[in-house]
Amino acid sequence: MRKIIVSVTSAMVLILGGCAQTGGIPEVDAQSTKYVMSSQSGIVTDVRAVVVKDEGNGGFLGAVTGGVLGSTMGGGRGSVLTMLAGGLIGMYVGNELGKSNAQELSVTLDNKEEVVVISKGTAFVIGSRVKIVKRDGRIFNVEVAKQ
Numbered sequence: 001m002r003k004i005i006v007s008v009t010s011a012m013v014l015i016l017g018g019c020a021q022t023g024g025i026p027e028v029d030a031q032s033t034k035y036v037m038s039s040q041s042g043i044v045t046d047v048r049a050v051v052v053k054d055e056g057n058g059g060f061l062g063a064v065t066g067g068v069l070g071s072t073m074g075g076g077r078g079s080v081l082t083m084l085a086g087g088l089i090g091m092y093v094g095n096e097l098g099k100s101n102a103q104e105l106s107v108t109l110d111n112k113e114e115v116v117v118i119s120k121g122t123a124f125v126i127g128s129r130v131k132i133v134k135r136d137g138r139i140f141n142v143e144v145a146k147q
Contacts, residue, residue, distance in 0.1 A: 103123075
């Protein structure tokens with residue numbers, strides 16, 4: 001029983017360690033210092049809740065972690081079975097943890113153009129003023145715009 005508790009705790013520490021917050025200050029990658037970004041502002045006219053799927057990294061890391069932890073339990077064939085079970089459970093947990101709540105926002109830009117963007121998180125409501133930041137024509141961030 002103690003092995004199971006230690007294994008589950010270790011797995012959760014490894015998996016949840018990637019969820020660390022930076023105190024509300026946005027982080028950007030080092031490459032962001034080499035681009036000119038542009039932005040457009042507008043008003044949110046419709047909001048729909050969506051879930052952004054993991055790109056596969058969470059499932060892979062979960063499967064490896066679960067497989068390694070599972071291999072430490074049991075003996076002989078039991079070790080192989082616990083390794084397989086641990087890998088499958090780890091993959092499922094990793095995929096679920098990798099999902100993010102998001103919003104599909106319909107926005108009427110200041111130039112009257114209608115656009116639809118996906119924003120991670122759930123901070124926007126109909127009537128919110130937003131700024132859509134783009135880098136190389138791709139959406140980099142959606143944030144609350146100053147009035």
